[in-house]
Amino acid sequence: MGGIHPKENKLSAGKKIQIAELPKQVVIPLSHYIGSPSEAVVKKGDMVKVGQLIGKANGFISANVHSSVSGKVAKIDVQLDASGYKRPAVFIDVEGDEWLETIDRSLEIKQECNLTKEEIVNKIKEAGIVGLGGATFPAHVKLSPPPGKKAELLIINAVECESYLTCDHQLMLEKGEEILVGVSILMKALDVNRAVVGIENNKKDAIAHLTGLAKSYKGIEIAPLKVRYPQGGEKQLIDAIIRRQVPSGKIPIEVGAVVQNVGTTFAVYEAVQKNKPMIERVLTVTGKNAPNPGNYLVRLGVYLSTVVDTAGGVPEGTGKIVGGGPMMGRSLMNLNVPMAKGSSGVLFIKEEESIRKPIKNCIRCTKCVSVCPMGLEPFLLMTQSERNMWPEMETNRVMDCIECGSCSYTCPSNRPLLDYIRYGKTTVGGILRNRK
Amino acid sequence: MDKLIISPAPHIHSGDSVSKNMTGVIVALVPALLVGFYYFGLGSLIVTATAIISCIIFEYLIQRFMLKGENSVMDGSAALTGLLLAMNLPSNIPVWMVIIGSLVAIGIAKMSFGGLGNNPFNPALVGRVFLLISFPVAMTTWPKPVPFNPSYLDAVTAATPLEMIKGHFGEMPGLKDLFLGNMGGSLGEISALALLIGLVYLLVKKIISWHIPVSILVTVFIFSGIMHLANPEVYAAPLVHLFTGGLMLGAIFMATDYVTSPMNPRGMLIYGVGIGIITVVIRAFGAYPEGVSFAILIMNGFTPLINTYIKPKRFGEKIK
Numbered sequence: 001m002g003g004i005h006p007k008e009n010k011l012s013a014g015k016k017i018q019i020a021e022l023p024k025q026v027v028i029p030l031s032h033y034i035g036s037p038s039e040a041v042v043k044k045g046d047m048v049k050v051g052q053l054i055g056k057a058n059g060f061i062s063a064n065v066h067s068s069v070s071g072k073v074a075k076i077d078v079q080l081d082a083s084g085y086k087r088p089a090v091f092i093d094v095e096g097d098e099w100l101e102t103i104d105r106s107l108e109i110k111q112e113c114n115l116t117k118e119e120i121v122n123k124i125k126e127a128g129i130v131g132l133g134g135a136t137f138p139a140h141v142k143l144s145p146p147p148g149k150k151a152e153l154l155i156i157n158a159v160e161c162e163s164y165l166t167c168d169h170q171l172m173l174e175k176g177e178e179i180l181v182g183v184s185i186l187m188k189a190l191d192v193n194r195a196v197v198g199i200e201n202n203k204k205d206a207i208a209h210l211t212g213l214a215k216s217y218k219g220i221e222i223a224p225l226k227v228r229y230p231q232g233g234e235k236q237l238i239d240a241i242i243r244r245q246v247p248s249g250k251i252p253i254e255v256g257a258v259v260q261n262v263g264t265t266f267a268v269y270e271a272v273q274k275n276k277p278m279i280e281r282v283l284t285v286t287g288k289n290a291p292n293p294g295n296y297l298v299r300l301g302v303y304l305s306t307v308v309d310t311a312g313g314v315p316e317g318t319g320k321i322v323g324g325g326p327m328m329g330r331s332l333m334n335l336n337v338p339m340a341k342g343s344s345g346v347l348f349i350k351e352e353e354s355i356r357k358p359i360k361n362c363i364r365c366t367k368c369v370s371v372c373p374m375g376l377e378p379f380l381l382m383t384q385s386e387r388n389m390w391p392e393m394e395t396n397r398v399m400d401c402i403e404c405g406s407c408s409y410t411c412p413s414n415r416p417l418l419d420y421i422r423y424g425k426t427t428v429g430g431i432l433r434n435r436k
Numbered sequence: 437m438d439k440l441i442i443s444p445a446p447h448i449h450s451g452d453s454v455s456k457n458m459t460g461v462i463v464a465l466v467p468a469l470l471v472g473f474y475y476f477g478l479g480s481l482i483v484t485a486t487a488i489i490s491c492i493i494f495e496y497l498i499q500r501f502m503l504k505g506e507n508s509v510m511d512g513s514a515a516l517t518g519l520l521l522a523m524n525l526p527s528n529i530p531v532w533m534v535i536i537g538s539l540v541a542i543g544i545a546k547m548s549f550g551g552l553g554n555n556p557f558n559p560a561l562v563g564r565v566f567l568l569i570s571f572p573v574a575m576t577t578w579p580k581p582v583p584f585n586p587s588y589l590d591a592v593t594a595a596t597p598l599e600m601i602k603g604h605f606g607e608m609p610g611l612k613d614l615f616l617g618n619m620g621g622s623l624g625e626i627s628a629l630a631l632l633i634g635l636v637y638l639l640v641k642k643i644i645s646w647h648i649p650v651s652i653l654v655t656v657f658i659f660s661g662i663m664h665l666a667n668p669e670v671y672a673a674p675l676v677h678l679f680t681g682g683l684m685l686g687a688i689f690m691a692t693d694y695v696t697s698p699m700n701p702r703g704m705l706i707y708g709v710g711i712g713i714i715t716v717v718i719r720a721f722g723a724y725p726e727g728v729s730f731a732i733l734i735m736n737g738f739t740p741l742i743n744t745y746i747k748p749k750r751f752g753e754k755i756k
Contacts, residue, residue: 001751006448163448235751245752320441326448333442353448354441360454360511361553365694367452370645370701375750377699397750405446412452413553419444 002373003228012166012293026301027338031087035061046073051100064128068279068299070098082323104274120189127271128278132263136342152256154195159232162325167282170295172206182269230404285311287348305335319354322347360413368407374400378407378417385424393424458512460643464634471630472623477585479527480623490538491518498547520560523624528591537563578620594620614679631684644692647704652687655712686728696736700748710735
């Protein structure tokens with residue numbers, strides 16, 4: 001139900017993944033998009049190697065952090081990150097590129113995996129793998145269903161429904177075999193015999209490639225999906241693939257599904273089969289006036305400015321730089337923010353497209369209602385948020401909002417629906433936490 | 437690069453706007469308007485032009501001197517109100533009545549509530565009903581359809597099929613004429629075919645959804661069909677109901693007015709069924725030959741209630 005179809009603008013589609021150069025210093029964030037920040041286990045002056053643990057998970061919703069470079073720890077300090085907050089990070093001066101001996105750096109594909117369920121989950125946990133789709137939820141938590149719940153199938157999110165982004169698309173084209181091995185490892189960890197990889201129809205080459213490869217894997221299906229934003233939302237994807245809707249306030253396991261992102265699946269392959277922790281990921285650098293849209297393999301902690309310089313610099317006439325996709329990404333204050341596990345793209349938006357148009361009266365056209373993928377009434381929630389009607393917002397299910405932005409995108413009166421809904425959701429969320 | 441814009445997501449917009457939607461509806465009205473020009477000639481041109489121009493002028497003046505807000509006259513909604521009002525009027529109505537109707541539509545029904553988006557009742561229909569109650573003779577005397585009619589106030593008049601429904605079945609034009617629009621009536625309502633072309637355009641352009649027009653037409657068809665089966669001597673056939681009077685115009689263009697109709701598909705269906713039933717009841721038993729305008733205005737009044745109690749289908753909602 002609902003959804004929109006913005007212009008795809010996949011300018012960097014089909015561009016080979018290039019390896020970004022190593023800078024003189026990296027700043028590796030210890031905090032994550034959600035959950036508690038990790039605890040530093042190195043101190044100033046320590047020498048570290050690529051893959052060495054530098055931050056230990058702190059609590060259930062948290063993840064290990066590893067050094068992405070070899071060199072000397074310069075300091076542990078706060079750093080402005082892509083979400084706009086100053087948060088703790090480890091600053092490392094790069095010296096050479098020396099990897100831990102345990103990491104298998106060969107490109108040879110290792111198919112068989114003789115580890116038990118528990119061993120796999122533990123390896124994923126140790127490697128600090130989080131959901132690479134953007135929410136950065138620790139991957140091992142989803143692989144450990146709560147007592148009494150059993151997964152029936154695994155869904156791999158290869159939808160990449162955001163316009164412009166192509167990092168997952170390109171990864172599938174170049175690392176298809178590895179991804180499918182990753183899928184079978186995840187299936188083993190969850191003890192399920194069916195996995196479905198959901199890919200939108202605008203990536204025909206990836207669908208063909210993976211469908212060909214999947215023939216030699218048992219239980220893995222490739223599902224081509226109609227192009228629709230926000231189909232990459234977890235609940236939306238489950239609905240699209242098995243026609244089951246996760247009830248309000250519940251998680252996917254309620255309908256027997258576990259969803260992992262395709263990039264995460266590749267990271268799982270590397271962690272389990274190659275002993276390689278989460279130290280790098282693919283980033284799309286793009287924009288209508290970008291000189292050289294492309295996909296780059298970037299180590300964590302590298303300043304985005306370094307990658308952008310490699311890709312030809314910030315184009316003339318840029319009004320806004322977005323970290324992530326155009327619908328859910330965050331606008332950046334500057335490019336001196338470090339690459340994080342959840343960084344999927346750097347998007348330049350032209351000045352004329354960056355400026356919002358004047359707000360007009362709501363004409364009650366119902367377009368926001370019909371595009372809302374959660375069946376909410378954005379026009380009503382905005383009005384209630386303006387008037388601080390928190391109990392009414394709760395009744396009207398503001399907490400179901402996935403903040404996809406389809407309402408604001410579609411509004412003919414240019415009303416900032418999601419801005420107000422997000423404000424109301426934060427406030428109502430606080431009220432609900434206090435009530436517990 | 438020194439000055440980057442910071443704002444919350446989303447960072448792109450569809451490019452849709454109020455004026456695009458209003459223009460879309462105006463374009464969808466063109467086929468019916470052309471049929472009106474063809475059968476009613478000069479009169480229809482004069483009435484349409486007067487209504488559109490006076491609605492725009494009244495909105496501009498009220499906005500400028502009374503509300504003193506941002507000028508909204510260019511968004512196309514005033515022109516659309518004028519056009520819709522004209523389509524609901526006979527083509528031989530005097531110009532001064534059209535101006536009064538426009539003043540009521542814009543001044544009382546729209547701007548006194550705060551302008552576009554705030555009016556509880558459809559402005560064009562309020563204007564029409566005001567004229568109908570104030571000048572019943574002028575509003576119910578329709579000229580005979582004559583291709584490229586050069587006369588205006590002195591046009592030869594004819595009874596409309598809806599008046600024949602009440603007891604004069606013999607004079608009724610054939611279904612084909614009713615469908616194409618060869619009959620007396622308000623200048624924009626006569627051709628069901630032209631109005632349906634407009635409906636297709638609105639649906640393709642996603643300006644409206646199917647729920648309101650389809651629920652109204654289906655309800656009228658079923659309800660009048662039952663009555664016709666019960667007593668064909670007294671009650672007209674369902675197709676006659678569908679193709680005559682203001683039903684098509686009302687179902688496609690008046691009831692679907694964004695501001696005054698419900699905000700989700702379930703609510704729209706209830707609203708549409710309500711309009712259908714009230715229309716047939718007024719047509720069959722009321723004092724006026726036509727009931728679509730009243731039916732829509734009555735259901736406009738129920739819209740806030742429908743919005744309060746009828747919610748969209750929530751994601752994850754159990755279907756019982």
